[in-house]
């Protein structure tokens with residue numbers, strides 16, 4: 001049983017940023033417990049495709065500042081050319097052009113995982129992989145953290161597990177009723193999303209003056225965008241699959257997606273070099289079971305998360321706890337900074 005001052009649960013943006021802030025303040029007596037075999041949580045770049053978080057905007061000030069501090073570059077989402085709007089399967093395709101003077105959504109060079117990799121650099125020795133936290137027990141002035149593999153004893157615990165998932169842990173003593181209710185109705189942002197990424201040797205759509213954007217609620221893909229890399233050496237399309245296809249077999253879903261995109265972008269869609277999908281609702285480190293319908297609550301940043309529990313030893317963090325852009329990367333950054341401040345103010 002290992003004893004440390006701080007246990008941080010989760011190696012997503014929020015947990016890794018808190019860890020970095022502790023280290024910057026001279027505190028190295030901490031561990032990060034991660035349930036998956038990888039870091040990043042809902043940030044996940046696979047084969048050049050951001051299969052999790054992708055975009056941010058200029059008003060995401062804490063994230064923009066962090067990227068600047070870490071020397072991580074960003075670039076505009078590609079949107080030149082005609083975009084397709086599909087609102088009626090019987091009607092011909094409708095095209096529109098994006099206003100090039102409007103502020104563009106930004107992407108991170110190298111994929112969103114670049115942020116995770118840089119944040120992990122200094123704290124990689126602290127990360128315990130495949131270490132799923134099951135139970136938190138208050139024992140005198142410590143918390144015993146029980147995982148699937150081990151026990152840890154910490155003076156303080158910062159949990160970045162999405163609140164709805166965190167309700168599945170065992171707590172001794174039990175958490176207050178009000179907190180449990182809020183946690184349970186706090187939808188985990190994007191936990192219902194199914195993403196698809198398709199890579200190509202050439203950006204064939206650009207050659208036809210198409211932006212790669214295809215929008216429409218009626219097809220198997222509800223949003224699709226150009227997802228080529230920053231220096232235009234790798235070409236791909238990435239988007240969101242219609243949730244109505246969640247129960248369909250992966251072969252059928254792929255076949256419907258390709259036929260649909262062939263209609264609007266051309267037969268070259270079949271000449272892909274790589275095809276990936278991820279249904280986040282099936283990932284038990286992000287989503288709960290039985291996701292039949294999604295209840296979106298306005299509970300992000302509820303004030304129950306401003307308080308510590310277990311007599312000042314347990315803090316809930318992560319994007320859903322953030323009153324500032326909760327759900328987004330920006331909320332994850334904000335909560336990571338706040339958690340470090342709260343914990344350090346009270347301990348160091």
Ligand SMILES: Cc1cc2nc3c(=O)[nH]c(=O)nc-3n(C[C@H](O)[C@H](O)[C@H](O)COP(=O)(O)OP(=O)(O)OC[C@H]3O[C@@H](n4cnc5c(N)ncnc54)[C@H](O)[C@@H]3O)c2cc1C
Pocket residue numbers: 009010011012013014015033034035036039040041042043051052053054055056131132133134160161162165189190191193194195280285286317318319320327328329330331332
């Ligand atoms: C498909 C998709 C698209 C998105 N697109 C965007 C976007 O374009 N722009 C944007 O701003 N945001 C987007 N988001 C949201 C963004 O990804 C999140 O806001 C952000 O990554 C959350 O970071 P976090 O650290 O708070 O939580 P998470 O990334 O969820 O981190 C929580 C960590 O806890 C771990 N964990 C869970 N349970 C346990 C346990 N019991 N024990 C140990 N570890 C555990 C998880 O494995 C994970 O590493 C998207 C998310 C998804 C899924």
